[in-house]
Amino acid sequence: MDSSQFREAAKGAIDEIANYYDTLAERPVLPSVAPGYLRPLLPASAPEEGESWDKIQSDIDRVIMPGLTHWQSPKFMAFFPCNSSFPAMLGDMYSGAFNAAAFNWICSPAVTELETVVMDWVAKLIALPDAYLSNGEGGGIIQGTASEVVLTSLVAARERIIRRRLGNMPEGEEKMDKAADIRGKLVALGSEHAHSSTQKAAIIAGTRFRTVAGPKDTNYSVIAASLRKTIEECRAKGLEPFYFTATLGSTGTCAVDDLAGIAELTKEYPDLWIHVDAAYAGSALVCPEYQHLCKPMAAFDSFNFNLHKWLLVNFDCSAFFVKKRKDLMDTYSITPSYLRNPHSESGTVTDYRDWQIPLGRRFRSLKVWFVLRSYGVNGLRAFIRKHVKLGEYFHELLESRPDVFSVVTKAAFGLVTFQIKPMPPNTSTTSANQPDPSHEAYLNDFTPNADAQYQEDVNQKTKEVYEKINSKGDFFLTSSVICGQYIIRVVSATLQSEEKYMKQVFEALVEAAEKGQVKGNGKAI
Template identity: 55%
Template sequence: MDSKQFKEAATSAIDEIVNYYDTLPDRKVLSSVEPGYLRKILPSGPPEKGESWQDIQKDIEEKIVPGLTHWQHPNFMAFFPASSSFPGMLGELYSAAFTAPAFNWICSPAVTELETVVLDWLAKLLNLPDCYLSTGEGGGVIQGSASESIVTCMVAARDKYLRETTSHLSGEEQEDAIAHKRSKLVALGSDQAHSSTQKAALISGVRYRSVPTTLENNFALTGDALLKTINELRSKGLEPFYLTCNLGTTSTCAVDDFCSITKALKTAAPPGIGEIWVHVDAAYAGSALVCPEYHHLTSHFGEFHSFDMNMHKWLLTNFDASCLFIRKRKDLIDALSVTPSYLRNEHSESGLVTDYRDWQIPLGRRFRSLKIWFVMRTYGVEGMQAHIRRHVKLGDLFHGLVKKRADLFTVIGEPSFALTTFALTAKDGENREEVNRVSMQVYEAVNNGGVIYITSSVVGGIYILRVVSANELAEEKYVLNAFDIIVKTTEEVRSLNITNGSNGVNGVKTANGVNGKVHQELVEEGGAKGLGEVTDVNGLAK
C-alpha cells in the first residue's frame, strides 16, 4: 500500500467509523454469535497474495462487527464505561504513524516530554497534592491498565519494604533476612477491592488478605477494620507492607474512609522504615475529580504513596490510558531500573531526563500521551466537567426511579459516580437466598432480552444489579427505557414464580421468556409510565 492508496483507504475507513457511531443506536448492544464463530468463517491461513483494501474492509462489517459487544452503545450500562472520542482516535492514528518503542528519552524526546507535561496538567486538574507533580519528587506515568499500575506499585512497595527493614545488615546476612521476610509479607485490600490486588500479590510472590467491610459503612474500608486486620496478621508473625484503597469500588463505587485509614496507619505503621505503602485505586471514579465538587476526596492523598485513574474509562480517551501518579518516583526507579550496556546513553547518564522504562514493568511503550493531549485541548476543562456532570445527573435520575419502586427494588449502598446498585425487595416470607435467586433470574432475563446490557455482583451476601449509563451517547431517554425494561422484567419474573412455584416452569428459562427474547418487544410498547414516551430507541428492525 503506497501513500496514495493509504489516503484512499484511510478516508474510506474513517467514513465507515463515522457511520458506525452514527448508527450505533440502531444496533443490538450485545453480540449473538456462538463461541468459535470466527474460525468457521475465516480461511485456515493468510492469503498467498495480498488482497485489496476493499476486500479487507468489507469483512469488518460482515465478519467482525457481528462479534462485537458495543461498549459505546447508549444501551450499554454494564461494568463501567470504556471511553471513546474522535480526538482520542486521532491521537491513536498519529501514535501509530510515529510508532516507536520509546523506552528512553533519546528514542523520541517528544514522547517522553509530552507525557510528563500532560500528566502534570491532569494531576492539577484532579486536585492531587503537589507531591505527585514531576516538578518535585513525584510524577505521573501512563500504564496500560489500573491492574498493571497495582502490580507495578506492589513490586516497588515490596522492594522498598525489604530494602529499608534490612538496611542495618549487609552481604549474605542481609540476603538471608530479605529471603526470610519475603515469606512473611502480606498485601492488603478490602473485600470490595478489585481482584487485581490479589493477582498482583500472586505475581509479586507475597500473601494476600482482604479486610472486611459492611453495608452499614456503605462497603467502605475503615481505619478500625484495617487496624484490626494488621494486628491479627502481626500476631501471627506476618508483615503487612502494602494496601490498596478505593475511590470507587468495582461493585458499588464505594469510597474508602481515607481519614480513618490515615489515622490507623499513623498508629500501626507510621511513616518511615516499615511503613505500609498505600495505593489509591480510582480507576473509574477518579475521572470525577475534574469537578471541584469532588476535590475534597483528595485531602488525605499527600499521606499516601500512589494514585491511579483510567482516562479510558470515563474521561473521553480511548483505551489504553491508565494514569499512575507516584509520590516519590525514586521508589519505582529503585525497584524497576535495570540498565544493560546497550541502553546506556549520555542523556540518561546525565540524570537530566526521564526514562519511563524505569517506571513500568515492560521496556517499550507507545505514544499514548498524544490522545490525552488531544482530548484535553478539544474538550477543555469545562467540556470534561460537563461530560462527568451529565452522567452523574443520569445516574441520579435512575436512582430516583428505583427508589420510587420500593415495592420491587431496594437500593444497596449509596448511589455514586453515576452508578446505582440495587436488589429485589423481599416478598413476605422470602429469605435472602430466595431473593438472590429471583434477582439473578431478573438479571439474566434482562440481558437475554437483548435490548440493554447490565451487570450484577454480590456484596455482603446480597445479589445486586448494577446500572451505569456513562458513555458519550448516553441520554435520558435510554435511561428511562432501561428502567421500564427492568421493571417489566421483574414483574414478569415475579408473576411466573408465583404462578409456577418457586422455581417456575423449567426454572430460569421460563423467566427469560420464549427463547430468552420476550423483552425485545418492551421498547415498542412505550416508555416508563409517567416519565414521557420512549419509542423504539433501539431500532429493533435491525
C-alpha cells in the same frame, strides 16, 4: 499498500467509523453470536499472496461486526464504561504514525516530555497534592491498566520494605536469604470489595493477600479501624502487612474507603505503602465538588485512575502518580549497555522504563493532550456531571416502584445497585408508594428462617431478571454479589447516554420482573 493507497483506504475507514458512531444507538448492544462463531468464517491460515484492501475491509462487516459488544452504545450499562472520543482517536492515529518503542528519552524526546507535562496537567486537574507533581520528588506516568499499576506499586512496596529492613547490609547470598525470609512473611491488603487486581498482583509478587472488611453498615467502605484490626491480626501471626490498596469507587458499588481516617493511620504504620485505586471514580475528581477526596492523598504513596474509563481517552490509559519516583526506580531500574546514553546517564531526562514493568512505550500522552484540549476543563466537568445526574435520575425511577426494586446502594458516581423483589403472583399492578408487600408477606409467616428465605428468593429473582435482560441483548448490565446479596449494577456513562435510555432500561426491568415472577419458594412459575 503505498501512501496513496493508504490515503484512500484510510479516508474510507474514517467514513465507516463515523457512520458506526452515528448508528450506535440503533444496534443491540450485545451480539447474538455463539461461542466459536468466527473460525468457520475464515481460512485456516494466512493467504500466500497479499489481498486487496477492498477484500479485507469488506470482512469487517461480515466477520467482525456481528461479534462486537458495543461499549460506546448508550445502552451499554455494564461493568464501568470504557469511553472513546474522536480527539483521542486522532491522538492514536498520530501515535501509530510516529510508531516507536520509546523506552528512553533519546528514543523520541517528545514522547517522554509530553507525557511529563500532560501528567502534571492531569494532577492539577484533579487537585492532587503538589507532592505528586514532577517538579518535586514525585510525578505521573501513563500505564496500561489499573492491574498493571497495582502490580507496579505493590512490587515497589515489597522491595521498599525489604530495603528498609536490611539497610546497608552488603550484597550477596546472605542478603538474598534474608530478603527471601522477609518476603515470605509479607501480606498485601485490600478491601474485600477492592478489584481483583490486588489479589492477582500479590500472586505475581509472591506475597500473601488478606482482605479488609467493608461491611454493609459502613456502606461497604473500609474504615481505619477495620484496617488496623487486619494489620494487627496479621502481626499477631508473625506476618508483616506492607501494602494496602485503598479504593475510591469500588467495582461493585463505587464505595469509597475512609481515606481521611486511613491517612491518620499512616502515622502508626509508616512502612505500609498505601496505594489509592480510583480506576473509574477518579475521573469525577475533575469536578471541585469531589476534590475534598484528594486531600488525604498527601499521606499516601501512590494513586491511579483510568482516563480510559470515564474521561474520554481511548483504552488503554491509566494515570499513575507516585509521591517519590525513587521508590519506583529503586526497584525497576536496570541499565544494560545497549540502553546507555549520555542523556540518561546525566540524569537530566526521565526514563519512564524505570517506573514500570515493560521496556517499550507507546505515545499515549498524545491522546490525553488532545482530549484535555478539545474538551477543556469545563467540557470534562460537564461530561462527568451529566452521568452523575443520570445515576440520580435512575435511582429516582427505582424508588418510584418500591414494590419491584430494593435499592442496595444509591447513585454514586453514576452507579446504582439494586435487587428485585420476589413479588407474589398477580401483584403486577401494585402501585407505587405502597409498603413492600412481598417482604411483609414473608415476615407474616412467623417461621424461624423467613427472613433468610426471603433474602435467598430476592437473590434468585434478581439473578433471573438480570439474565433475562442480558439475554435479550438490547441492554447490557452487570451483576455482582456484595456481602451475600446478589445485585444488579446499572451505570450509563457514555458520550451518547441520555435520560431516555435510563427510562427504557427501567421499563425493561419492570417488565422482566413482572413477567415470569418467582414464587416465595424461589421456583419460577
